[in-house]
Amino acid sequence: MDGLSSIIELEHICFGYDAGPPVLDDLSFLLGEGEKAGLIGYNGSGKTTLLHVIMGLLTPSRGTIRVLGKKIETKKDFLEVRRTIGLVFQNADDQLFSPTVLEDVAFGPLNLGKSPKEARTMAMETLERLNLEGFENRITHRLSGGEKKLVSLATVLVMQPKALLLDEPTTGLDEDARTRITSLLNDLDISMVIVSHEYDFLAGTVQRVYSMKDGRIQFDGEAEILHVHVHRHPVIEHRHSREGEQGKSHSR
Amino acid sequence: MIREPFVNEASPFQRLDPRLRILMATAFAFVMALSDRFSALVPGIVASIILIGFSGLQVRNVLKRLMLVNGFILFLWLVVPVTFPGAPLFDLGPLTATREGVLVSARIAIKCNAILLSFIALVAVSPVATLGAALARMGIPEKIVFLLLMSYRYIFVMETEYQRLARSAAVRGFRPSTSIHTYRTFAYLIGMLFVRASARAERVYMAMLCRGFSGRFHCMQEFSFSRKDGIWAGCMTIALFGLGILEWMG
Ligand SMILES: Nc1ncnc2c1ncn2[C@@H]1O[C@H](COP(=O)(O)OP(=O)(O)OP(=O)(O)O)[C@@H](O)[C@H]1O
Numbered sequence: 001m002d003g004l005s006s007i008i009e010l011e012h013i014c015f016g017y018d019a020g021p022p023v024l025d026d027l028s029f030l031l032g033e034g035e036k037a038g039l040i041g042y043n044g045s046g047k048t049t050l051l052h053v054i055m056g057l058l059t060p061s062r063g064t065i066r067v068l069g070k071k072i073e074t075k076k077d078f079l080e081v082r083r084t085i086g087l088v089f090q091n092a093d094d095q096l097f098s099p100t101v102l103e104d105v106a107f108g109p110l111n112l113g114k115s116p117k118e119a120r121t122m123a124m125e126t127l128e129r130l131n132l133e134g135f136e137n138r139i140t141h142r143l144s145g146g147e148k149k150l151v152s153l154a155t156v157l158v159m160q161p162k163a164l165l166l167d168e169p170t171t172g173l174d175e176d177a178r179t180r181i182t183s184l185l186n187d188l189d190i191s192m193v194i195v196s197h198e199y200d201f202l203a204g205t206v207q208r209v210y211s212m213k214d215g216r217i218q219f220d221g222e223a224e225i226l227h228v229h230v231h232r233h234p235v236i237e238h239r240h241s242r243e244g245e246q247g248k249s250h251s252r
Numbered sequence: 253m254i255r256e257p258f259v260n261e262a263s264p265f266q267r268l269d270p271r272l273r274i275l276m277a278t279a280f281a282f283v284m285a286l287s288d289r290f291s292a293l294v295p296g297i298v299a300s301i302i303l304i305g306f307s308g309l310q311v312r313n314v315l316k317r318l319m320l321v322n323g324f325i326l327f328l329w330l331v332v333p334v335t336f337p338g339a340p341l342f343d344l345g346p347l348t349a350t351r352e353g354v355l356v357s358a359r360i361a362i363k364c365n366a367i368l369l370s371f372i373a374l375v376a377v378s379p380v381a382t383l384g385a386a387l388a389r390m391g392i393p394e395k396i397v398f399l400l401l402m403s404y405r406y407i408f409v410m411e412t413e414y415q416r417l418a419r420s421a422a423v424r425g426f427r428p429s430t431s432i433h434t435y436r437t438f439a440y441l442i443g444m445l446f447v448r449a450s451a452r453a454e455r456v457y458m459a460m461l462c463r464g465f466s467g468r469f470h471c472m473q474e475f476s477f478s479r480k481d482g483i484w485a486g487c488m489t490i491a492l493f494g495l496g497i498l499e500w501m502g
Pocket residue numbers: 017018020023041042043044045046047048049050090
Protein backbone atom coordinates (compact mmCIF):
# COMPACT_ATOMS: atom_id res chain seq x y z
CA MET A 1 0.00 0.00 0.00
CA ASP A 2 0.89 3.67 -0.25
CA GLY A 3 3.98 4.39 1.83
CA LEU A 4 2.24 4.66 5.23
CA SER A 5 2.99 1.55 7.22
CA SER A 6 -0.13 -0.13 8.53
CA ILE A 7 -0.61 -2.44 11.46
CA ILE A 8 -4.01 -3.81 10.56
CA GLU A 9 -5.54 -3.70 7.13
CA LEU A 10 -8.95 -5.16 6.34
CA GLU A 11 -10.28 -5.40 2.83
CA HIS A 12 -13.83 -6.31 1.84
CA ILE A 13 -14.48 -8.43 4.91
CA CYS A 14 -17.82 -10.24 5.02
CA PHE A 15 -18.98 -12.19 8.01
CA GLY A 16 -22.26 -13.54 9.37
CA TYR A 17 -22.99 -15.93 12.21
CA ASP A 18 -24.29 -19.18 10.77
CA ALA A 19 -27.67 -18.76 9.13
CA GLY A 20 -27.95 -15.21 10.44
CA PRO A 21 -27.87 -12.01 8.43
CA PRO A 22 -24.41 -10.64 7.58
CA VAL A 23 -22.90 -8.73 10.49
CA LEU A 24 -19.89 -7.43 8.60
CA ASP A 25 -20.71 -6.56 5.02
CA ASP A 26 -17.87 -5.64 2.67
CA LEU A 27 -15.99 -3.89 5.47
CA SER A 28 -12.65 -2.19 4.85
CA PHE A 29 -10.54 -0.57 7.51
CA LEU A 30 -6.96 0.51 8.04
CA LEU A 31 -5.14 1.09 11.27
CA GLY A 32 -1.86 2.90 10.79
CA GLU A 33 1.31 2.48 12.81
CA GLY A 34 0.89 4.36 16.07
CA GLU A 35 -2.69 5.35 15.28
CA LYS A 36 -5.23 5.34 18.04
CA ALA A 37 -8.72 4.87 16.68
CA GLY A 38 -12.04 4.97 18.46
CA LEU A 39 -14.91 2.82 17.26
CA ILE A 40 -18.50 3.59 18.11
CA GLY A 41 -21.73 2.03 16.96
CA TYR A 42 -25.11 0.86 18.17
CA ASN A 43 -25.45 -2.25 20.28
CA GLY A 44 -25.38 -5.22 17.98
CA SER A 45 -23.74 -3.32 15.14
CA GLY A 46 -20.87 -5.82 15.06
CA LYS A 47 -18.00 -4.14 16.90
CA THR A 48 -17.13 -7.14 19.03
CA THR A 49 -17.51 -9.39 16.00
CA LEU A 50 -15.03 -7.25 14.09
CA LEU A 51 -12.40 -7.49 16.81
CA HIS A 52 -12.84 -11.27 16.93
CA VAL A 53 -12.41 -11.49 13.19
CA ILE A 54 -9.14 -9.54 13.42
CA MET A 55 -7.84 -11.98 16.04
CA GLY A 56 -8.82 -14.98 13.91
CA LEU A 57 -11.40 -16.19 16.42
CA LEU A 58 -14.06 -15.94 13.72
CA THR A 59 -13.38 -16.67 10.09
CA PRO A 60 -14.74 -14.22 7.53
CA SER A 61 -16.51 -15.66 4.51
CA ARG A 62 -14.77 -13.19 2.21
CA GLY A 63 -12.06 -10.57 2.27
CA THR A 64 -8.44 -10.30 3.33
CA ILE A 65 -6.74 -9.42 6.59
CA ARG A 66 -3.21 -8.04 6.65
CA VAL A 67 -1.25 -7.56 9.83
CA LEU A 68 2.04 -5.64 9.62
CA GLY A 69 1.69 -5.83 5.86
CA LYS A 70 1.55 -9.62 5.84
CA LYS A 71 -1.50 -11.41 4.53
CA ILE A 72 -3.02 -13.60 7.23
CA GLU A 73 -4.38 -16.88 5.96
CA THR A 74 -3.35 -19.98 7.85
CA LYS A 75 -3.88 -20.93 11.45
CA LYS A 76 -0.18 -20.44 12.04
CA ASP A 77 -0.39 -16.87 10.77
CA PHE A 78 -3.05 -16.19 13.38
CA LEU A 79 -0.89 -17.63 16.13
CA GLU A 80 1.63 -14.99 15.14
CA VAL A 81 -1.09 -12.30 15.08
CA ARG A 82 -2.04 -13.14 18.64
CA ARG A 83 1.50 -12.46 19.78
CA THR A 84 1.42 -9.10 18.01
CA ILE A 85 -2.07 -7.87 18.86
CA GLY A 86 -3.69 -7.96 22.27
CA LEU A 87 -7.46 -8.15 22.72
CA VAL A 88 -9.21 -7.13 25.92
CA PHE A 89 -12.60 -8.81 25.99
CA GLN A 90 -15.82 -6.96 26.63
CA ASN A 91 -16.67 -9.28 29.50
CA ALA A 92 -13.84 -9.69 31.99
CA ASP A 93 -15.21 -13.02 33.22
CA ASP A 94 -14.32 -14.45 29.82
CA GLN A 95 -10.77 -13.25 30.14
CA LEU A 96 -9.87 -14.19 33.70
CA PHE A 97 -9.86 -17.90 34.31
CA SER A 98 -6.92 -18.58 36.61
CA PRO A 99 -7.54 -18.87 40.33
CA THR A 100 -5.34 -15.96 41.34
CA VAL A 101 -4.64 -12.61 39.72
CA LEU A 102 -0.91 -13.25 39.51
CA GLU A 103 -1.36 -16.56 37.72
CA ASP A 104 -3.78 -15.00 35.29
CA VAL A 105 -1.48 -12.12 34.41
CA ALA A 106 1.47 -14.51 34.09
CA PHE A 107 -0.45 -16.86 31.79
CA GLY A 108 0.41 -14.94 28.62
CA PRO A 109 4.16 -14.56 29.28
CA LEU A 110 4.37 -18.26 30.16
CA ASN A 111 2.75 -19.07 26.82
CA LEU A 112 5.35 -16.88 25.15
CA GLY A 113 8.00 -19.16 26.61
CA LYS A 114 9.13 -17.07 29.56
CA SER A 115 10.37 -18.85 32.67
CA PRO A 116 8.07 -18.81 35.74
CA LYS A 117 10.41 -16.33 37.40
CA GLU A 118 10.46 -13.93 34.46
CA ALA A 119 6.70 -14.28 34.06
CA ARG A 120 6.19 -13.41 37.70
CA THR A 121 8.39 -10.30 37.43
CA MET A 122 6.60 -9.13 34.30
CA ALA A 123 3.22 -9.71 35.90
CA MET A 124 4.15 -7.79 39.03
CA GLU A 125 5.46 -4.86 36.99
CA THR A 126 2.31 -4.70 34.93
CA LEU A 127 0.08 -4.82 37.99
CA GLU A 128 2.09 -1.99 39.47
CA ARG A 129 1.65 0.08 36.33
CA LEU A 130 -2.09 -0.27 36.71
CA ASN A 131 -1.96 0.64 40.40
CA LEU A 132 -2.93 -2.90 41.26
CA GLU A 133 -0.17 -3.60 43.76
CA GLY A 134 -1.30 -6.04 46.39
CA PHE A 135 -3.79 -7.69 44.05
CA GLU A 136 -1.49 -10.52 43.00
CA ASN A 137 -2.86 -13.08 45.43
CA ARG A 138 -6.50 -12.04 45.16
CA ILE A 139 -8.90 -14.68 43.86
CA THR A 140 -10.03 -13.56 40.41
CA HIS A 141 -13.71 -14.39 40.72
CA ARG A 142 -13.99 -12.49 43.98
CA LEU A 143 -12.90 -9.18 42.42
CA SER A 144 -15.44 -6.45 41.77
CA GLY A 145 -16.53 -5.81 38.20
CA GLY A 146 -14.24 -2.80 37.80
CA GLU A 147 -11.26 -4.57 39.35
CA LYS A 148 -11.79 -7.48 36.96
CA LYS A 149 -11.73 -5.02 34.09
CA LEU A 150 -8.40 -3.55 35.18
CA VAL A 151 -6.87 -6.97 35.77
CA SER A 152 -7.98 -8.18 32.35
CA LEU A 153 -6.25 -5.15 30.84
CA ALA A 154 -3.14 -6.17 32.76
CA THR A 155 -3.31 -9.72 31.38
CA VAL A 156 -3.03 -8.32 27.87
CA LEU A 157 -0.57 -5.47 28.47
CA VAL A 158 1.89 -7.86 30.08
CA MET A 159 2.39 -9.51 26.68
CA GLN A 160 3.74 -6.20 25.30
CA PRO A 161 1.61 -6.22 22.17
CA LYS A 162 2.35 -4.00 19.18
CA ALA A 163 -1.33 -3.15 18.89
CA LEU A 164 -4.21 -3.26 21.31
CA LEU A 165 -7.88 -3.94 20.69
CA LEU A 166 -10.02 -2.81 23.60
CA ASP A 167 -13.68 -3.81 23.72
CA GLU A 168 -15.41 -1.29 25.94
CA PRO A 169 -12.58 -0.98 28.45
CA THR A 170 -14.29 1.56 30.68
CA THR A 171 -17.79 0.20 31.21
CA GLY A 172 -18.40 -0.15 34.91
CA LEU A 173 -15.32 1.79 35.97
CA ASP A 174 -15.40 4.72 38.35
CA GLU A 175 -13.99 8.13 37.51
CA ASP A 176 -10.68 7.37 39.15
CA ALA A 177 -10.07 4.12 37.29
CA ARG A 178 -11.17 5.74 34.04
CA THR A 179 -8.62 8.53 34.47
CA ARG A 180 -5.96 5.96 35.24
CA ILE A 181 -6.75 3.98 32.10
CA THR A 182 -6.83 7.14 30.01
CA SER A 183 -3.38 8.23 31.11
CA LEU A 184 -2.06 4.71 30.78
CA LEU A 185 -3.32 4.39 27.21
CA ASN A 186 -1.87 7.81 26.39
CA ASP A 187 1.51 6.71 27.69
CA LEU A 188 1.49 3.60 25.53
CA ASP A 189 3.15 4.22 22.24
CA ILE A 190 1.33 1.54 20.26
CA SER A 191 -1.60 1.44 17.87
CA MET A 192 -4.99 0.71 19.28
CA VAL A 193 -8.65 0.37 18.47
CA ILE A 194 -10.92 1.33 21.33
CA VAL A 195 -14.57 0.36 21.21
CA SER A 196 -16.52 2.63 23.50
CA HIS A 197 -19.82 4.40 23.85
CA GLU A 198 -18.26 7.26 25.79
CA TYR A 199 -17.22 10.27 23.74
CA ASP A 200 -15.42 11.83 26.69
CA PHE A 201 -13.21 8.84 27.08
CA LEU A 202 -12.54 8.56 23.36
CA ALA A 203 -11.71 12.26 23.12
CA GLY A 204 -9.12 11.79 25.83
CA THR A 205 -7.44 8.80 24.22
CA VAL A 206 -7.81 8.58 20.45
CA GLN A 207 -7.15 10.83 17.47
CA ARG A 208 -9.79 9.60 15.08
CA VAL A 209 -13.23 8.16 15.56
CA TYR A 210 -14.87 5.64 13.27
CA SER A 211 -18.41 4.43 13.44
CA MET A 212 -19.90 1.12 12.57
CA LYS A 213 -23.13 0.97 10.64
CA ASP A 214 -24.77 -1.56 8.34
CA GLY A 215 -21.79 -3.87 8.63
CA ARG A 216 -19.29 -1.22 7.53
CA ILE A 217 -16.92 1.22 9.08
CA GLN A 218 -16.93 4.88 8.24
CA PHE A 219 -14.64 7.66 9.30
CA ASP A 220 -16.50 10.07 11.54
CA GLY A 221 -13.85 12.69 12.16
CA GLU A 222 -11.10 13.82 14.44
CA ALA A 223 -11.89 12.98 18.04
CA GLU A 224 -11.34 16.56 19.25
CA ILE A 225 -13.89 18.03 16.87
CA LEU A 226 -16.47 15.31 17.45
CA HIS A 227 -16.11 15.76 21.14
CA VAL A 228 -16.79 19.48 20.96
CA HIS A 229 -19.63 18.85 18.56
CA VAL A 230 -21.35 16.46 20.89
CA HIS A 231 -21.01 18.81 23.77
CA ARG A 232 -22.13 21.84 21.89
CA HIS A 233 -25.62 20.63 21.12
CA PRO A 234 -27.15 21.42 24.48
CA VAL A 235 -25.31 24.74 24.57
CA ILE A 236 -26.69 25.72 21.19
CA GLU A 237 -30.20 24.84 22.24
CA HIS A 238 -29.58 26.74 25.36
CA ARG A 239 -28.62 29.78 23.35
CA HIS A 240 -31.73 29.52 21.24
CA SER A 241 -33.91 29.59 24.26
CA ARG A 242 -32.04 32.38 25.99
CA GLU A 243 -30.81 34.94 23.49
CA GLY A 244 -28.68 36.92 25.93
CA GLU A 245 -25.88 34.43 26.72
CA GLN A 246 -23.98 34.13 23.44
CA GLY A 247 -20.50 34.40 24.91
CA LYS A 248 -20.58 30.95 26.50
CA SER A 249 -20.50 28.86 23.35
CA HIS A 250 -17.09 30.22 22.37
CA SER A 251 -15.28 28.74 25.32
CA ARG A 252 -13.29 26.08 23.50
CA MET B 253 -22.76 -18.25 47.94
CA ILE B 254 -20.39 -21.15 47.47
CA ARG B 255 -17.52 -20.65 49.86
CA GLU B 256 -14.34 -22.25 51.10
CA PRO B 257 -15.29 -22.24 54.78
CA PHE B 258 -12.15 -23.92 56.05
CA VAL B 259 -9.57 -21.81 54.30
CA ASN B 260 -7.78 -20.50 57.30
CA GLU B 261 -4.67 -18.41 57.03
CA ALA B 262 -3.96 -18.85 60.71
CA SER B 263 -3.92 -22.64 60.62
CA PRO B 264 -0.46 -24.01 61.40
CA PHE B 265 -1.05 -26.56 58.63
CA GLN B 266 -1.08 -23.67 56.15
CA ARG B 267 2.63 -23.37 56.71
CA LEU B 268 3.28 -27.01 55.83
CA ASP B 269 3.99 -27.97 52.25
CA PRO B 270 0.57 -28.63 50.65
CA ARG B 271 2.02 -31.60 48.78
CA LEU B 272 2.83 -33.26 52.07
CA ARG B 273 -0.65 -32.59 53.43
CA ILE B 274 -2.37 -33.98 50.35
CA LEU B 275 -0.15 -37.04 50.38
CA MET B 276 -0.72 -37.71 54.08
CA ALA B 277 -4.48 -37.19 53.91
CA THR B 278 -4.64 -39.58 50.96
CA ALA B 279 -2.51 -42.21 52.66
CA PHE B 280 -4.64 -41.92 55.79
CA ALA B 281 -7.81 -42.31 53.71
CA PHE B 282 -6.43 -45.52 52.20
CA VAL B 283 -5.46 -46.96 55.58
CA MET B 284 -8.86 -46.15 57.05
CA ALA B 285 -10.76 -47.44 54.06
CA LEU B 286 -8.89 -50.74 54.12
CA SER B 287 -9.05 -51.26 57.89
CA ASP B 288 -11.73 -53.50 59.39
CA ARG B 289 -10.86 -53.92 63.03
CA PHE B 290 -12.11 -51.50 65.60
CA SER B 291 -8.69 -51.68 67.23
CA ALA B 292 -7.42 -49.69 64.21
CA LEU B 293 -10.56 -47.68 63.35
CA VAL B 294 -11.01 -46.14 66.79
CA PRO B 295 -7.41 -44.89 67.09
CA GLY B 296 -7.81 -43.66 63.50
CA ILE B 297 -10.78 -41.43 64.26
CA VAL B 298 -9.07 -40.24 67.43
CA ALA B 299 -6.04 -39.29 65.32
CA SER B 300 -8.21 -37.32 62.91
CA ILE B 301 -9.84 -35.48 65.82
CA ILE B 302 -6.37 -34.62 67.10
CA LEU B 303 -5.53 -33.22 63.65
CA ILE B 304 -8.62 -31.01 63.78
CA GLY B 305 -7.40 -29.81 67.17
CA PHE B 306 -4.05 -28.84 65.68
CA SER B 307 -5.62 -27.18 62.64
CA GLY B 308 -7.10 -24.32 64.66
CA LEU B 309 -10.45 -24.56 62.86
CA GLN B 310 -13.68 -23.55 64.55
CA VAL B 311 -15.22 -26.69 65.99
CA ARG B 312 -18.69 -25.38 65.23
CA ASN B 313 -17.99 -25.09 61.50
CA VAL B 314 -16.46 -28.54 61.39
CA LEU B 315 -19.47 -30.03 63.16
CA LYS B 316 -21.81 -28.33 60.73
CA ARG B 317 -20.00 -29.98 57.83
CA LEU B 318 -20.03 -33.35 59.61
CA MET B 319 -23.79 -33.13 60.13
CA LEU B 320 -24.25 -32.81 56.40
CA VAL B 321 -22.34 -35.99 55.64
CA ASN B 322 -23.78 -37.88 58.56
CA GLY B 323 -27.21 -37.20 57.15
CA PHE B 324 -26.35 -39.68 54.44
CA ILE B 325 -24.84 -42.11 56.88
CA LEU B 326 -28.07 -41.99 58.85
CA PHE B 327 -29.77 -43.66 55.89
CA LEU B 328 -27.26 -46.47 56.11
CA TRP B 329 -28.08 -46.88 59.78
CA LEU B 330 -31.75 -47.15 58.88
CA VAL B 331 -31.25 -49.81 56.22
CA VAL B 332 -28.11 -51.85 56.78
CA PRO B 333 -28.71 -53.23 60.32
CA VAL B 334 -32.07 -54.74 59.37
CA THR B 335 -31.02 -56.11 55.99
CA PHE B 336 -27.56 -57.49 56.70
CA PRO B 337 -27.61 -61.26 57.36
CA GLY B 338 -26.24 -62.44 60.71
CA ALA B 339 -27.02 -63.14 64.34
CA PRO B 340 -30.20 -61.34 65.47
CA LEU B 341 -29.61 -58.56 67.97
CA PHE B 342 -33.06 -57.07 68.57
CA ASP B 343 -36.46 -56.87 66.89
CA LEU B 344 -38.04 -53.78 65.40
CA GLY B 345 -41.62 -54.75 64.64
CA PRO B 346 -41.45 -57.13 61.70
CA LEU B 347 -37.74 -56.39 61.14
CA THR B 348 -34.74 -57.88 62.91
CA ALA B 349 -31.49 -55.99 63.37
CA THR B 350 -28.37 -58.15 63.21
CA ARG B 351 -25.17 -57.85 65.16
CA GLU B 352 -23.13 -57.87 61.94
CA GLY B 353 -25.32 -55.23 60.37
CA VAL B 354 -24.80 -52.87 63.28
CA LEU B 355 -21.03 -53.47 63.18
CA VAL B 356 -20.86 -52.79 59.45
CA SER B 357 -22.78 -49.54 59.89
CA ALA B 358 -20.50 -48.50 62.74
CA ARG B 359 -17.42 -49.21 60.62
CA ILE B 360 -18.72 -47.17 57.73
CA ALA B 361 -19.63 -44.27 60.00
CA ILE B 362 -16.21 -44.24 61.65
CA LYS B 363 -14.33 -44.50 58.34
CA CYS B 364 -16.30 -41.74 56.69
CA ASN B 365 -15.96 -39.34 59.57
CA ALA B 366 -12.27 -40.02 60.10
CA ILE B 367 -11.44 -39.49 56.43
CA LEU B 368 -13.57 -36.38 56.25
CA LEU B 369 -12.00 -34.89 59.37
CA SER B 370 -8.48 -35.54 58.16
CA PHE B 371 -9.21 -33.90 54.82
CA ILE B 372 -10.81 -30.89 56.47
CA ALA B 373 -7.82 -30.49 58.77
CA LEU B 374 -5.06 -31.07 56.24
CA VAL B 375 -6.43 -30.20 52.82
CA ALA B 376 -9.43 -27.90 53.10
CA VAL B 377 -7.41 -25.26 54.95
CA SER B 378 -5.75 -24.32 51.63
CA PRO B 379 -7.50 -22.49 48.82
CA VAL B 380 -8.26 -24.68 45.80
CA ALA B 381 -5.77 -22.60 43.81
CA THR B 382 -2.91 -23.71 46.03
CA LEU B 383 -4.09 -27.31 46.00
CA GLY B 384 -4.19 -27.29 42.20
CA ALA B 385 -0.62 -26.05 42.02
CA ALA B 386 0.42 -28.62 44.59
CA LEU B 387 -1.19 -31.43 42.60
CA ALA B 388 0.59 -30.25 39.47
CA ARG B 389 3.90 -30.25 41.33
CA MET B 390 3.16 -33.78 42.56
CA GLY B 391 3.12 -35.03 39.01
CA ILE B 392 -0.63 -35.24 38.50
CA PRO B 393 -1.24 -34.63 34.75
CA GLU B 394 -1.63 -30.91 34.06
CA LYS B 395 -4.87 -31.41 32.16
CA ILE B 396 -6.56 -33.02 35.15
CA VAL B 397 -5.34 -30.25 37.44
CA PHE B 398 -6.67 -27.60 35.09
CA LEU B 399 -9.96 -29.41 34.79
CA LEU B 400 -10.22 -29.10 38.56
CA LEU B 401 -9.19 -25.45 38.65
CA MET B 402 -11.40 -24.39 35.76
CA SER B 403 -14.46 -26.19 37.11
CA TYR B 404 -13.83 -24.51 40.40
CA ARG B 405 -13.40 -21.09 38.79
CA TYR B 406 -16.53 -21.28 36.68
CA ILE B 407 -18.78 -22.85 39.27
CA PHE B 408 -18.73 -19.38 40.79
CA VAL B 409 -19.61 -17.73 37.52
CA MET B 410 -22.43 -20.21 36.96
CA GLU B 411 -23.69 -19.60 40.45
CA THR B 412 -23.68 -15.83 39.95
CA GLU B 413 -25.38 -16.33 36.62
CA TYR B 414 -28.04 -18.54 38.17
CA GLN B 415 -28.65 -15.98 40.87
CA ARG B 416 -28.94 -13.26 38.27
CA LEU B 417 -31.53 -15.27 36.34
CA ALA B 418 -33.42 -16.21 39.47
CA ARG B 419 -33.39 -12.61 40.64
CA SER B 420 -34.64 -11.37 37.31
CA ALA B 421 -37.50 -13.83 37.56
CA ALA B 422 -38.18 -12.79 41.14
CA VAL B 423 -38.30 -9.06 40.48
CA ARG B 424 -40.89 -9.71 37.83
CA GLY B 425 -43.13 -11.29 40.40
CA PHE B 426 -42.25 -14.96 39.98
CA ARG B 427 -43.32 -17.06 42.96
CA PRO B 428 -42.57 -20.78 42.78
CA SER B 429 -45.65 -22.95 43.29
CA THR B 430 -46.83 -26.27 41.95
CA SER B 431 -48.04 -25.05 38.60
CA ILE B 432 -47.05 -25.67 35.03
CA HIS B 433 -45.86 -22.07 34.88
CA THR B 434 -43.38 -22.76 37.72
CA TYR B 435 -42.04 -25.90 36.09
CA ARG B 436 -41.66 -24.17 32.78
CA THR B 437 -39.85 -21.24 34.39
CA PHE B 438 -37.41 -23.53 36.16
CA ALA B 439 -36.86 -25.46 32.95
CA TYR B 440 -36.03 -22.18 31.21
CA LEU B 441 -33.69 -21.13 34.00
CA ILE B 442 -31.77 -24.37 33.91
CA GLY B 443 -31.76 -24.53 30.12
CA MET B 444 -30.47 -20.97 29.99
CA LEU B 445 -27.76 -21.86 32.44
CA PHE B 446 -26.52 -24.65 30.17
CA VAL B 447 -26.63 -22.47 27.09
CA ARG B 448 -24.69 -19.74 28.85
CA ALA B 449 -22.21 -22.24 30.23
CA SER B 450 -21.32 -23.53 26.79
CA ALA B 451 -21.19 -20.05 25.27
CA ARG B 452 -18.98 -18.96 28.11
CA ALA B 453 -16.68 -21.95 27.68
CA GLU B 454 -16.22 -20.98 24.06
CA ARG B 455 -15.40 -17.36 24.87
CA VAL B 456 -12.98 -18.33 27.62
CA TYR B 457 -11.21 -20.60 25.19
CA MET B 458 -11.05 -17.74 22.68
CA ALA B 459 -9.57 -15.44 25.31
CA MET B 460 -6.97 -18.07 26.11
CA LEU B 461 -6.08 -18.39 22.43
CA CYS B 462 -5.64 -14.62 22.27
CA ARG B 463 -3.04 -14.86 24.96
CA GLY B 464 -0.97 -17.38 23.09
CA PHE B 465 -2.43 -20.57 24.56
CA SER B 466 -1.32 -23.56 22.56
CA GLY B 467 -2.51 -26.52 24.61
CA ARG B 468 0.22 -26.53 27.22
CA PHE B 469 -0.35 -25.30 30.74
CA HIS B 470 2.39 -23.90 32.90
CA CYS B 471 2.45 -23.87 36.65
CA MET B 472 3.96 -20.95 38.51
CA GLN B 473 3.79 -21.72 42.18
CA GLU B 474 6.88 -23.24 43.76
CA PHE B 475 6.83 -25.18 47.00
CA SER B 476 9.66 -26.04 49.29
CA PHE B 477 9.94 -28.90 51.70
CA SER B 478 11.23 -27.50 55.01
CA ARG B 479 12.56 -29.14 58.17
CA LYS B 480 9.22 -28.62 59.83
CA ASP B 481 7.60 -30.50 56.97
CA GLY B 482 10.08 -33.29 57.59
CA ILE B 483 9.14 -33.53 61.25
CA TRP B 484 5.41 -33.64 60.47
CA ALA B 485 5.99 -36.14 57.69
CA GLY B 486 7.88 -38.36 60.14
CA CYS B 487 5.19 -38.16 62.82
CA MET B 488 2.36 -38.84 60.42
CA THR B 489 4.14 -41.74 58.78
CA ILE B 490 4.76 -43.35 62.15
CA ALA B 491 1.08 -42.85 63.05
CA LEU B 492 -0.01 -44.44 59.78
CA PHE B 493 2.29 -47.43 60.35
CA GLY B 494 0.91 -47.71 63.87
CA LEU B 495 -2.61 -47.93 62.48
CA GLY B 496 -1.49 -50.49 59.92
CA ILE B 497 0.11 -52.64 62.60
CA LEU B 498 -3.02 -52.47 64.75
CA GLU B 499 -5.10 -53.61 61.80
CA TRP B 500 -3.00 -56.35 60.29
CA MET B 501 -1.04 -57.71 63.24
CA GLY B 502 -3.17 -56.96 66.27
N1 LIG C 1 -22.41 -16.06 18.94
C1 LIG C 1 -23.31 -15.45 18.17
N2 LIG C 1 -24.15 -16.18 17.43
C2 LIG C 1 -25.06 -15.59 16.63
N3 LIG C 1 -25.20 -14.26 16.50
C3 LIG C 1 -24.39 -13.47 17.21
C4 LIG C 1 -23.40 -14.02 18.09
N4 LIG C 1 -22.73 -12.99 18.65
C5 LIG C 1 -23.28 -11.87 18.17
N5 LIG C 1 -24.27 -12.14 17.30
C6 LIG C 1 -25.05 -11.15 16.55
O1 LIG C 1 -24.17 -10.39 15.76
C7 LIG C 1 -24.50 -9.03 15.81
C8 LIG C 1 -23.29 -8.20 16.23
O2 LIG C 1 -22.91 -8.53 17.54
P1 LIG C 1 -21.71 -7.87 18.26
O3 LIG C 1 -21.53 -8.56 19.57
O4 LIG C 1 -20.53 -7.86 17.37
O5 LIG C 1 -22.23 -6.38 18.50
P2 LIG C 1 -21.53 -5.16 19.25
O6 LIG C 1 -21.44 -4.06 18.27
O7 LIG C 1 -20.28 -5.60 19.91
O8 LIG C 1 -22.64 -4.78 20.33
P3 LIG C 1 -22.47 -4.20 21.82
O9 LIG C 1 -22.29 -2.72 21.69
O10 LIG C 1 -23.77 -4.53 22.44
O11 LIG C 1 -21.31 -4.89 22.45
C9 LIG C 1 -25.67 -8.88 16.77
O12 LIG C 1 -26.83 -8.70 15.99
C10 LIG C 1 -25.73 -10.18 17.48
O13 LIG C 1 -27.06 -10.56 17.69
